[in-house]
Amino acid sequence: MRTEIQIAGFGGQGIVLAGVILGEAAILDGQNAVQTQSYGPESRGGAARSDIIISRTEIDYPKVLQADLLVALSQPAFDKYLSGAGEGTLVIVDRELVPSQKGAHLAISFSLMAENLGRRVVANSVMLGFITAVSGIVSSSAMEQSLSRNVPPKTVELNLRAFAEGWSAGKEHVDAWTCRGGANG
């Protein structure tokens, strides 16, 4: 069973790093993972995308065929990749960074939550916490371990807090969802 995740936004948001953290967590969980990326020439400000495929079995084709989960953290990224989403794709956007959200299933204030924690750069950790809770592809303990390894040592604590924040927000959503019997009934 392969799960395909696509995270998109602009350079500097930690898009690629988020993919790496997710992939490494999957490895820690004993699964297989492939992470690929595409980005523009500039390191900050250009379009960036990270694709992660997670599977319990061998992964042959290493690219995303149709994402199970699409996270868009900027308007241009959302506009660009929404067309690639299909029936089964869960689309999550950042509520503030993607003002026109038509087509998205969930709009979450990742960057606002991060700002409340003190630093906007940890928005991707919030996002990771959220999708970990929502998707259940990897365990949150593996995610925490992977996160601690991949962020600068001085910011581990802050990132873990951001992750936890995102995770409980995600959990709330899932609970609410389950209460309602799933998103689409």
Place this chain on the structure above:
Amino acid sequence: MKLSQTETPPEDCCEDSNHRLHKYLRQETLPTTFCVGCGCGTVLGAFAQAVDELSLPPEEIVMVTGIGCSSWIPSPYFKADTLHTTHGRALAFATGVKVMLPRMKVIVIAGDGDIAGIGGNHLIHAARRNIDLTVFMVNNWNYGMTGGQMSPTTPQGALTTTSPYHNVEPPLKAAELVAAAGANYVSRWTTYHVFPLAEAMQYAISKKGFSFVEIIAQCPVSYGKMVNMRSGSDFLNLYRDTSIRIEQARELSEEELVDKIVVGKLVERDAEEYVTKLYQVNSEQSAHKE
């Protein structure tokens, strides 16, 4: 033997633009793809300013560039004939352009890795020939486009992705090297010194012979991430605080100058120019044939 060249009137400049220098740019390509706080845009601005001050029509300019972030300053942003070449070889291409089109200003803007690293040989030879090219070397102390490796100009002791334990190599002083190789005009400024920089650029463009301006420009992303200077302003402050005029620098010893950026005009000569001599030989020999 030369192909006839028909003159076409210059295209109308965009008068309705917000910015007075926009008319020099390929506006459809803006905003630039430079990272936040990158100095390349400032260099482009200073260059457009210099062209503007000189009232130099862009149709009399050929821009030649190599590969790297700084090569993207003219390619595609500056609206003139543009030759975007291979890594390090801009000066070789420019030599061909200048020989065939001596009436045009041939201007090279490229980075330190490009001009002084892989292209170092073409740099010293173009300076030796004293060919009438104007070279603006944007020195950001690293290979920015590939993610921040050390370059030949990276300061000794600096951290980069390929000198993770501090760089053991001494940096190349490009301006001094070019002066030693025989250039007619050499100066160095930083992106903090925008006004004198734009003036030096003007001067370099007007100067006959090989002219070279080294522009220290910030790379807050690829270089800055390793040395923990994350914003363009961090670098501009550094440039302000560590730069020293060459007139003052001459009074100081080598040790005292270690961490200083020497700015100002290093050399000005009036040695004969290469293409002029080439044409001279041609006219002599063509006459000789008759």
Place this chain on the structure above:
Amino acid sequence: MFNKALNIHKYLRRDMYPSIFCVGCGIGSVLNHTLRAVDELKMDMDKSVFVSGIGCSSRLPGYIDGNGLHTTHGRAIAFATGVKLANPELNVIIFTGDGDCAAIGGNHLIHAARRNLNLTVIEMNNFNYGMTGGQTSPTTPLGSNTTTSPYGNFEEPFDLADLVVGAGATFVARWPLGYPYETIACIKKGIAHQGFSFIEILIPCPTGYTDKNDLKSNKEIWEWYRGNTILRSKYKLLNEQEQDQNHKLVIGELRNVQRKEYTTEWAKLVNRLRDEQDRVDDS
């Protein structure tokens, strides 16, 4: 002073002789000088590597009974960098010509000078590309005739010693052929120098250059050297204006300073990291 009774033949691959060098060529003499310096320094030939590029002077390692690396055109210094870094115990001496090291190899020259890697470059400047039949090189004097400057060379030549000083070399010297004692002493110093040393030796090339420029005999060539060079000691006595107007090549030891050497710095770095690792392992 060198020992006149010395038998330097033991350093040669005698089966390679007679050499390929033309009559009147100066390259053989440079080999002679170098081997005498090697002998006086009592260098271990097993621990020495002679690296060269392409060109007449680059053929020299073939005549030496020692480790030789005859490489591609212009790249001798780059190859030598690999040899030296991979095994810093080795003495690495580079034989190269003006075209090889200053034209096609100019970039490697300036960057090696900047790095200050402990290499000794012996550059033989014969003012032209001799092996391909006498074309203009980056050191061909203004006005000279060569096969590719049939109307007199109008390209400014390099003053190579100036250039490598500009690039940061720590030992730079120049001698024309005809100063054997000075040259040998200078090569000895260059080899012993910790850092990048560059020694330029001006040599005649009767086939490619000197004959075409009306320097038909050794005597005329030496006269020409005398007229076109100035000893550094004399040059220093000139006032600033006279120095500016001097167009003669300055000869002698032009720069000799100490700076951090690359392999030493690298060894320090490795040791530092090893200590750190040991501490991590111990804890």
Place this chain on the structure above:
Amino acid sequence: MAKLPGDPGKKLKAEDSQVIRIDEDYCKGCSICIDFCPLEVLSESDQINRKGYYVPKISREQRCIGCRFCELLCPEFAITIKNE
């Protein structure tokens, strides 16, 4: 009389009226213009543009002497001074 930071030798006079124009679409929020305006005409804002960058705001336009330091320092041609 303001001292121009880029070139210590040069001094400029305030002209009658300066209009600062900031093109938001071009701005990448690097804040160089804010940091180096000799008269602190510009300041940080909480306005985000389409790409997610914070655009500077003109807080004390009347102090502007039209030295054009911001205009020339700006890496993105996003800011210009017009004399009107």
Place this chain on the structure above:
Amino acid sequence: MLGDEAAAHGALWAGCNFFGGYPITPASEIAEVLARLLPRMNGFYVQMEDEIASLGAVLGAVWSGARGMTATSGPGFSLMQEHIGYAIMTETPCVIVDVQRSGPSTGQATKAAQGDVMQARWGTHGDHEMIALAPSSVQECFDLTIDCFNLAERFRQPVILLMDGEIGHLRENLTFPDDTAAVARQERALAGPDEQPFGGAEVPPMIQFGYNRYVHVSGSTHKPDGMRDVSTQSVHDQLVRRLVSKIDSRREEITRVESRWLEDAEAVVVCYGASARPSLGAVLAAREQGLKVGYLRLITIWPFPRAEIKALNEQVATIYVPEMNLGQISREIERFVSCPVESISKIGGVSLTIQEILEPILKKLKP
């Protein structure tokens, strides 16, 4: 006249007015002749610091209106590979003469070889097409150099004259054309105001520098207007496919061969360049002995004259391929025929002899 000199003269007749070069045996004579003659014809000889710079200067000059050429041999040709790719990508017409010598590496500097044939086709990275012609006489050094310039202008493509040390240093008589009209010069098409310099047509017209058109030339993937786009797959696909197909689809117009006695041939000798001379001798000798041996000389090496080779397949029992390499073109021929292809290879800088070519033919046909 020497083959090298003939090539230099051919360049001048073709209107070459810019030569960027670097000395290398056995191609230096081309530079020397042009250093002497170009200034007298208002052209430029520039000796650069290396072969990389030489081709770079040529490409710059061409964009500024020149007809440019450079000449080199194996080691220099290897150095030029990156810029050959650049010339293809930017569609810059120019001529590169490779006077092949015995390799690999420095090899035998003064000795002839045909070892760069496959390198000429595949030496630079990425997908591309190549045009290369191989002269087998001094007269052809002259004629084919002119053809090279014309093909270069017509297809906006670097064209390689694959000479070899044998022909380059061969002295033969050369007849210049009677009048300049005999040298039909392909004029460079220059774009009108609405035309695009890198698209719109299979071979788009150029916009040179100095025409106030602000042309943008880049070796990176670019759109028809020349502006860089290095991430859109379709832009790259369209560009590179067009660059390939502009040559590939006109293969028949470009390829030229010289054939003799093919009508009744039962075996055929396929040859090119220096190996053509002894081959002709061998075929003649075989014919004298009554053997039905044909002769096919490839004048165009790339694009490969595959139609001509395929045609042999139906007719002949064996194809002999004498080459001064370890069998590069013979392998190429194998791709298009099913009959046996026998490589007669010789390296070491000594030409093939008539006897060496004749022997395997006799062995088979006259056992």
Place this chain on the structure above:
Amino acid sequence: MPGPAGVVQMDKASYEQICRILGEKRSFLQGDVACAYGALLAGCDFFAGYPITPATETAETLARLMPRLGGAFVQMEDEIASIAAVIGASWAGSRSLTATSGPGFSLMQENIGYACMSETPCVIVNVQRSGPSTGQPTEPAQGDMMQTRWGSHGDYEIIALAPNSVQECLDMTLLAFNLAEEYRNPVVVLTDGEVGHMREKVILPEYDEIAFTARRQPTVAPADYLPFQSVDESLVPPMATFGTAYRTYVTGLTHKESGLPTTDDAVAHTRLITRLVEKITRHRVELTRVEEQFLDDAEVAVIVYGITSRVALNAVRTLRQQGVKAGYLRLIGIWPFPEEKVRQLGERVSRIIVPEMNLGQLVHRIRELVPDSCQVSALPSIGGRVHLPAEISSALMTDRKSPEPEGQHHV
């Protein structure tokens, strides 16, 4: 720094030291990084390089790790200098590596020829990107397959391997060092921007899983040693390195067995070049490395290499589920070309699809080898796009009656 004779054997202690520095046995790595790890595990102690997208990460990793293991890392002024330094270091006793991409690989061609001529063991990683020229720096391609074989002038042979996963980046780089030593030849690891930048699980091999081919040292006295004379069937001469008493002379000119140049001796040249070529071609079978799946009863098959093979395997598996008898042959060793395997397959199946991320390069070599009864079709994709599984499966299903238009497969 390594001693005069360089790494002679990878002992357990140095293996453990390397593993300690590499960190965990199981990790999530980029392909470029895995190449660097593979090199270190192969005993590589010298790297010279120049930054280029998408190969830079190999250099960055080694810049970080090499000095901690006592090896040397140097960033040179260009790619020409990089490969030159690598060759020099090899002669000084190192196991040496450089990594680059298309434009840099083009610059290296002259000195790759030198390495072949002087029989210098060294490894070159080429992380292929979309060309020609600067092309698309960040996009993957397989456009340098033929250049690898034919990029330098003159007749020569080369060994090239094409990994298709991050784990294989490690394994193949490690193998490349051993092959380089075994055959005294440069070995090219042909990855691409996709594999190079992809992250996957990598498991470091255990000590006894690592083969280590030591450089064959001369056994005779210095006076009797001829550095370029083959002493046995292998045609590969033992190699003395600098700093020993053997005083080797190395040149790119045509040379005698002693190493001394002889440029007008046709016999010596022929003998030398023939041996250089034959020492590889004679071992074609040993150098053949392929992966075969579903071939036993295959009626149609795909021949692939590198990243494209992952797509093809997916397509073949899908077809098998649908009952189509599709087979899969992956070339791991590219040069020397695995002729026999391809020929055998051509005799068994009626149709072969060759998907490549270029306009068709190895497909021609394949077409040469298979009988006319087997139709070979190119399936090119350029511009940085990896094929989609559906494209390959539909190509395999397409009836063979539609021949390719002539103009489509260029030479």
